[in-house]
Amino acid sequence: MGIHLLHGCAPTWVQHRQSFRNYVPENRLWTYLKSLEQKYVPWSKHGINHHVLTVDDSTQGAARACVLARELGHHVILFVNPLQIIRQVPYFFSLLDELLDQCANHTVTYGGIKYELYGLTVTRSLRRVLKADLLTISDEAALQRVRELAREFDAPDLNISHHAQTMSIDELREISSLGVEIANHGWSHLEISHLNHEQVAAHILDGQKWIQQEIGLPAEHYAVPFGTSFVSDAAQVLVRGITMLANSSLPQGELRPGQWNRFELTEELQKP
Ligand SMILES: [Zn+2]
Numbered sequence: 001m002g003i004h005l006l007h008g009c010a011p012t013w014v015q016h017r018q019s020f021r022n023y024v025p026e027n028r029l030w031t032y033l034k035s036l037e038q039k040y041v042p043w044s045k046h047g048i049n050h051h052v053l054t055v056d057d058s059t060q061g062a063a064r065a066c067v068l069a070r071e072l073g074h075h076v077i078l079f080v081n082p083l084q085i086i087r088q089v090p091y092f093f094s095l096l097d098e099l100l101d102q103c104a105n106h107t108v109t110y111g112g113i114k115y116e117l118y119g120l121t122v123t124r125s126l127r128r129v130l131k132a133d134l135l136t137i138s139d140e141a142a143l144q145r146v147r148e149l150a151r152e153f154d155a156p157d158l159n160i161s162h163h164a165q166t167m168s169i170d171e172l173r174e175i176s177s178l179g180v181e182i183a184n185h186g187w188s189h190l191e192i193s194h195l196n197h198e199q200v201a202a203h204i205l206d207g208q209k210w211i212q213q214e215i216g217l218p219a220e221h222y223a224v225p226f227g228t229s230f231v232s233d234a235a236q237v238l239v240r241g242i243t244m245l246a247n248s249s250l251p252q253g254e255l256r257p258g259q260w261n262r263f264e265l266t267e268e269l270q271k272p
Contacts, residue, residue: 028269245262
């Protein structure tokens, strides 16, 4: 059994734009989901020959991918963060991608280093540096920092594209009513390797509790924000189902008891 991962789709997808880097063209996703002989199924310990489809983050593009999957008869698990939905704020990395798109073909200075943003290589290296710095602070502090950077980089008006905007609680309830399985991506989109056990426990349990309260169904599974860090055995006990990672440098499947690595479909579905 493989667990597949997407971050959503966009109807008008544009290649080489940072704001689309984690999304796939909607028509490609439709064709792919329609072409599969075996439907995606719910996760099960015994589902050896079947695949599971998961979509991460509380965005419009993620919601759209889940709706397509349900229309075509697939089971799909959506991992959401309550903080973004409650506060109706975007993810800091979505705002960062908009900033990098606005700075395309400009030179910016960060950390004393000049970045000539005329191609993907330099843009991606600046993104890595910025993301590493932003990962050490809270979601809201990171959003604020990106807004400050926008002023420093002379790109003050950042608009989040529709596919990266945060869904509302009503939209989440609506897709749940279509049969999309709502699961826990943690209270907010924090890098958990920077947290102590109590903070990780609160991050997992607060997300589970909110989904149960708002959706009326238990959140079985948990997906680690950013996908690379394992949870401790003590934190894994708090997860009802399994913990899912998305770490392309590790093999797929169950890597520790209850912790499974997923296969990212995005790159394959972005190919022309
Ligand atoms: Zn995520």
